[in-house]
Amino acid sequence: xxxxxxGRTVVMSGGSRGIGLAxxxxxxxxxxxxxxxxxxxxxxxxxxxxxxxxxxEIEDAGGQAAAIVGDVRNDADIERAVQTAVDTFGGVDIVVxxxxxLDLSSTADVAMKxxxxxxxxxxxxxxxxxxxxxxHLIKSDNGHILxxxxxxxxxxxxxxAHPAYxxxxxxxxxxxxxxxxxxAEVPVSANCLWPQSTIATAxxxxxxxxxxxxxxxxxxxIVADCAIEILSTPxxxxxxxxxxxxxxxxxxxxxxxxxxxxxxxxxxxIFVDEA
Numbered sequence: 691x692x693x694x695x696x697g698r699t700v701v702m703s704g705g706s707r708g709i710g711l712a713x714x715x716x717x718x719x720x721x722x723x724x725x726x727x728x729x730x731x732x733x734x735x736x737x738x739x740x741x742x743x744x745x746x747e748i749e750d751a752g753g754q755a756a757a758i759v760g761d762v763r764n765d766a767d768i769e770r771a772v773q774t775a776v777d778t779f780g781g782v783d784i785v786v787x788x789x790x791x792l793d794l795s796s797t798a799d800v801a802m803k804x805x806x807x808x809x810x811x812x813x814x815x816x817x818x819x820x821x822x823x824x825x826h827l828i829k830s831d832n833g834h835i836l837x838x839x840x841x842x843x844x845x846x847x848x849x850x851a852h853p854a855y856x857x858x859x860x861x862x863x864x865x866x867x868x869x870x871x872x873x874a875e876v877p878v879s880a881n882c883l884w885p886q887s888t889i890a891t892a893x894x895x896x897x898x899x900x901x902x903x904x905x906x907x908x909x910x911x912i913v914a915d916c917a918i919e920i921l922s923t924p925x926x927x928x929x930x931x932x933x934x935x936x937x938x939x940x941x942x943x944x945x946x947x948x949x950x951x952x953x954x955x956x957x958x959x960i961f962v963d964e965a
Contacts, residue, residue: 693720693918693922694720694721695717695720695721695722695753695921696720696721696722696833697721697723697930698717698722698723698783698784698832699723699724699725699775699779699780699781699782699783699784699785700704700714700717700722700723700724700725700782700783700784700785700786701727701771701772701775701782701784701785701819701823702714702724702725702726702727702785702786702788703727703728703762703786703787703788703789703815703816703819703869704725704727704728704762704788704789704790705726705727705728705744705788705912706723706728706730706737706739706740706741706743707730707737707738707739707744708889708910709788709838709889709910709913709914710726710737710786710788710789710838711744711747711910712909712910712911712913712914713741713786713913713914713917714726714744714748714755715747715748715751715753715787715880715914715920716728716755716911716914716915716917716918717751717753717784717918718747718749718751718753718754718755718891719749719751719753720753720918721752722753722754723753723754723755723756723775723778723779724748724753724754724755724756725755725756725758725771725772725774725775725778725779726741726744726745726755726756726757726758726771727758727760727762727767727768727771727789727819728741728744728757728758728759728760728789729741729759729760729761731759732937733864734920737897739949741757741758741759742757744757754779756774756775756778756779758770758771758774759892762789762811762815762818762819763810763811763814763815763816765769765822767950768818768819768822768848769822771819772822772823772826775826776826779797781826781829781830782823782826782827782830783827783830783832783833783834783846784827784833784834784835784921785819785820785823785824785834785835785836785838786836786837786838786917787815787816787819787820787835787836787837787838787839787862787866788838789811789812789815790811790812790838790839790858790859790862791804791807791811791812791858792808792855793808793854793855794851794852794855795852795854795855796852796853797853797854800854804854805830805854808854808855808858809857809858809861811856811858812839812859812861812862813844813857813858813861813862813865815938816862816865816866817865818871820835820865820866820917823835823874824869824878827873828873828876828878830878830925831925832924832925833876833877833878833925834878834879834880834881834920834925835866835869835870835878835879835880835881836880836881836882836917836920836921836922837862837863837866837880837881837882838862838871838882838883838884838913839860839862839863839866839882839932840859840863840882840884840932841859841861841863841882841934842864842932842955843883843934854938862882863882863932866880866881866882867880867882867930867932870929870930870931871930874926874929874930875926876906876926877925877926877929878925878929879920879923879925879926879927879928879929880929880930881920881928881929881930881931881932881933882931882932882933883913883916883917883933883938884918884932884933884934884935885908885912885913885934885935886934886935886936886937887905887907887908888908889907889908889910889912889913890892890907890908890909890910890951891907893906907951908947908950908951909950909951911950912939912947912950913935914938915939915944916933916935916938919938919939919941919942920933920938
């Protein structure tokens with residue numbers, strides 16, 4: 691199927707920076723429309739970019755953008771983003787559940803306020819945004835749901851590492867697999883995508899080891915290129931899968947990953963090893 695996104699509209703949570711922005715730019719380069727729902731209205735001292743700079747980058751890349759300052763925890767903000775997609779671009783063809791909160795604290799150490807935040811943004815946000823987009827995805831001739839969440843790995847070795855965070859991320863995955871089963875006959879595709887190794891983003895720099903970890907991480911472009919491969923498949927032909935970036939690229943014939951950078955990439959085998 692053609693990898694042109696002309697006439698196709700993406701609604702994405704987050705996307706001001708990092709992997710979300712890389713996916714949005716990849717869609718924009720192929721002529722797509724992107725509606726971003728994100729909170730970053732003003733510059734953050736430790737994080738690059740805002741929703742407005744992201745929208746400008748999308749426009750500069752050849753796409754069309756609508757920036758909705760809002761919170762995926764707020765149902766009214768979600769409805770505003772979806773309605774903007776319908777009013778401005780005529781519908782919704784793709785929803786990308788990108789917004790996520792990371793906290794790797796142990797059960798003893800995690801603050802319940804942060805636990806609640808992770809559940810609200812990661813699990814509930816994925817469910818609520820997708821639910822709001824579904825009436826329009828069903829009408830699309832190529833409806834897709836793409837969630838940035840990991841395969842389910844119930845090995846005690848891994849599940850016991852960061853239970854609070856894993857519950858929130860696995861909630862995203864379970865919701866997406868549920869959508870795939872529920873809407874298989876429409877069809878609307880629903881898949882999860884996760885990197886094999888750490889990705890060079892501000893979150894990794896700030897929370898997972900700083901510049902040293904970033905130097906061993908791949909570019910967000912690897913996830914964006916995988917997203918394009920997945921979202922270019924006909925609806926229903928690839929669905930209900932928890933996909934790893936390198937596997938997607940290899941299946942598409944791309945075996946040389948050196949262009950994505952990262953010296954000795956740091957594996958995220960907490961998620962990708964078999965349970």
